[in-house]
Amino acid sequence: MTEIATIQNSFDVYAIREQFPILNREVKGKRLVYFDNAATSQKPQIVIDALSNYYSNHNANIHRGIHTLAEEATAAFEKTRDTAQQFIHAATREQIIFTRGTTEGINLVAYTWGRQNIKAGDEIMISTMEHHSNIVPWQVLCEEKNAILKIIPISDDGELLMDDFERLLSPKTKLVSIVHVSNSLGTVNPVERIIDAAHKVGAVVMVDGAQSTVHLDIDVQKMDCDFFAFSAHKLYGPTGVGVLYGKKDLLESMPVFQGGGEMIKEVTFEKTTFNDLPYKFEAGTPNIADTVAFKSALDFVSRTGKSKIRAHENELLQYATSQLEQIPGLKIIGKAKEKTSLVSFIIDKTHPQDIGILLDNRGIAVRTGHHCTQPLMNRFGIPGTVRASFSLYNTKEEIDELIIGLQKAVKMLA
Ligand code: PMP
Numbered sequence: 498m499t500e501i502a503t504i505q506n507s508f509d510v511y512a513i514r515e516q517f518p519i520l521n522r523e524v525k526g527k528r529l530v531y532f533d534n535a536a537t538s539q540k541p542q543i544v545i546d547a548l549s550n551y552y553s554n555h556n557a558n559i560h561r562g563i564h565t566l567a568e569e570a571t572a573a574f575e576k577t578r579d580t581a582q583q584f585i586h587a588a589t590r591e592q593i594i595f596t597r598g599t600t601e602g603i604n605l606v607a608y609t610w611g612r613q614n615i616k617a618g619d620e621i622m623i624s625t626m627e628h629h630s631n632i633v634p635w636q637v638l639c640e641e642k643n644a645i646l647k648i649i650p651i652s653d654d655g656e657l658l659m660d661d662f663e664r665l666l667s668p669k670t671k672l673v674s675i676v677h678v679s680n681s682l683g684t685v686n687p688v689e690r691i692i693d694a695a696h697k698v699g700a701v702v703m704v705d706g707a708q709s710t711v712h713l714d715i716d717v718q719k720m721d722c723d724f725f726a727f728s729a730h731k732l733y734g735p736t737g738v739g740v741l742y743g744k745k746d747l748l749e750s751m752p753v754f755q756g757g758g759e760m761i762k763e764v765t766f767e768k769t770t771f772n773d774l775p776y777k778f779e780a781g782t783p784n785i786a787d788t789v790a791f792k793s794a795l796d797f798v799s800r801t802g803k804s805k806i807r808a809h810e811n812e813l814l815q816y817a818t819s820q821l822e823q824i825p826g827l828k829i830i831g832k833a834k835e836k837t838s839l840v841s842f843i844i845d846k847t848h849p850q851d852i853g854i855l856l857d858n859r860g861i862a863v864r865t866g867h868h869c870t871q872p873l874m875n876r877f878g879i880p881g882t883v884r885a886s887f888s889l890y891n892t893k894e895e896i897d898e899l900i901i902g903l904q905k906a907v908k909m910l911a
Contacts, residue, residue, distance in 0.1 A: 508805040514890045516541040516797075527860030530895045535680050535708060535839050535886035536864050537730045541797050544734060547790035559785055560759065560776075574785055577792040578775070581740050584795050585706075585725065586716040591774040592748065594741040595783055599707040600630040602726030602741035603674070605778060606703055607634035609751040610724075611672070614701075617643035619671045622700075624649040624657055624686075625876050626679040629869040631705045635674060649675075651876065655682040655831040663694055670700040677709035681868040681884065682831030683814075683839040685713070692721050701747070707731055711888075712810065712837045714803055717742050734794030735787035741778070748774050755780040806889045810838035813887040817896045824903055826911065830882050839886035841868075844903070847910040849883045855906040856883075861899055 514520050517539050522529050531539060551573065557566035559574050575590075582590045596602045611634075615621065621635045625648055639646045647670070649662045666673075673695040678685050692702045706715060706727040717725050724747070729738040743751075753760060753771055757780035762770040771777050798806070817840050821827055826845030844852065853865035866881040867874045874881055885899060 508801075508809055510809060510890065510892055513801070514892075516543070517890050518542055518545070520890060524860040524862070525858050530859075530861040530891075530898055532885040532887065532891065532895070532899065533862045533864050534888040534891075535731070535868075535884065537736065538711065538733050538888055539890070540735070540794070541733055543793045543797055544790050547793040548735065548786055551786045551789045555789075556786070558782055570785060570789075573789040573792075574783070577788050577795075580792045580795045584715070584799070585710070585727075585740070585742060586718055587742050588718055589745065592742050592745055594743070594748070594775045594778045595788055596726070596739040596741050597737055597784070598728035598730070598739035599705060599726045600739075602724075602739055603630055603703065603705065604634045605741055605754045606724050606726075606743075607638050609754050609778075610701070610747060611635075611638045612641075613750075613752055615639075615642045615644050615671055618669065619644045620647050620667070620669045621645070622647045622649060622662075622665060622670055622673045622695075624662075624675055625651045626655065626657075626682060626684065626870065626873050627674075627676055628680055628705065628707065629871070630707075631674055631676060632872065635672075644671075645669075648872075651873075654833055655679065655684045656833045657684075657686055657691075659687070659690065662691065666694060666698050666700070668698055670695065670698050672701050672703065674703040674705065676705040676707075678712065678837050679831070679870075679873075680708045680839075681841055681870045681873055681882065682833065683836040683841070683886075684831060684833035685709070685835035685837060687835075688722065689720055696721070708837065711798070712803075712807060723747055729787070729791040729794060732794055733797055734791040735784075737784045738787045738791050745774070748778070753780075754778050757781045759783075801889065809889055810887055810891075813891055813893065813896065814838040814840070816893050817885065817887065817899070820896060820900045821903075824900070824907065826907065827903075830877055830879070838888075839884060841882040841884045843879055843882055844907060845911065847907065849881045851910055852883050852903070852906050855909065856899070856902045859898070859902045859905075861895075861902050863899075 555569045557570040559571040578593045650658045695702045701723045703724040704722040710727040711732045725742040730736040760780040830841045849865035864884045
């Protein structure tokens, strides 16, 4: 291997950081330390340039246009669909439906497949560690249909109790909707085992991939999930774009979600015929610019290499965990054996929000509160946690700054 090839293949966090302009800014007179990646990741220059290039050179409404700009915009938009298909290993591009994000993907399934298939007495199963966006749509559906929401319990370490899950399954279970990676605990759930067991009782499985797609290799065919939803903004892409993947027969049999332009074949006042997949579920002018730029984010991750990113992030997780454990009174919430790179914790005699404010004064961005998982916080009997979530551009030196910031905060508050 030549020297240049060696350099290109190694993971250089400082070279990566140079690609993220926001990491150079200061907050409260200190260089930004960004540890709120599970809420949204920062964007590399290539994504910012793609957005600006789209508006500067190609902007037009897509599909049906015969002029040059319309054709260019359509081609760029549809290229992202191909890239997303490859990224999650979907069998066909028609199974990639663009949404506003994970939340809209889950709601789309609840409002279409759910309304069509869930009847009184049916059971929908979710887990204790779900994000509100994977709770509320199913609650609304259960109320409307007189169906029952069942909850998979978790252990004190934040792992699903799989025996209980298997006991809860029955022919009444029509849907299992499960988070792949918990945004509050970092737990990686054994989705393949869940999907296999659910399929044996004839249930359909939806996977919330909001937190997993940035860290893990996703192969929806191998996983055999029926639906999978994720958001671009947690994957170094723009806000306002996401993907819903579904098995083709399910997507084809589902009623439409929103009505409007794009999702039709022919409209008369008597009757409308609907478009083919994926356009059947993409009513109206989509978020074209952000979808176009999303391709650059997916290419950035693929070029960098997920396994290298994962190795770096795991190192940060191990380092942060061992350092945090030295702080007296600090308790880590979420100690699953399989975890992605985030640490949630509470500290005796302190409130997470106060810790967050004191860290912000040092330029360190963490998230505090319930992280849109209130039932999970209730399970642990706490109002919230401090959550530091790490990304490919974070460093051990930044973790050292977090530890110093926490030590000082504890001295002030405790
Ligand atoms: N599920 C999980 C596990 C999440 O972390 C999030 C975002 N915090 C969502 C769903 C919702 O994603 P979005 O807000 O992008 O729709």
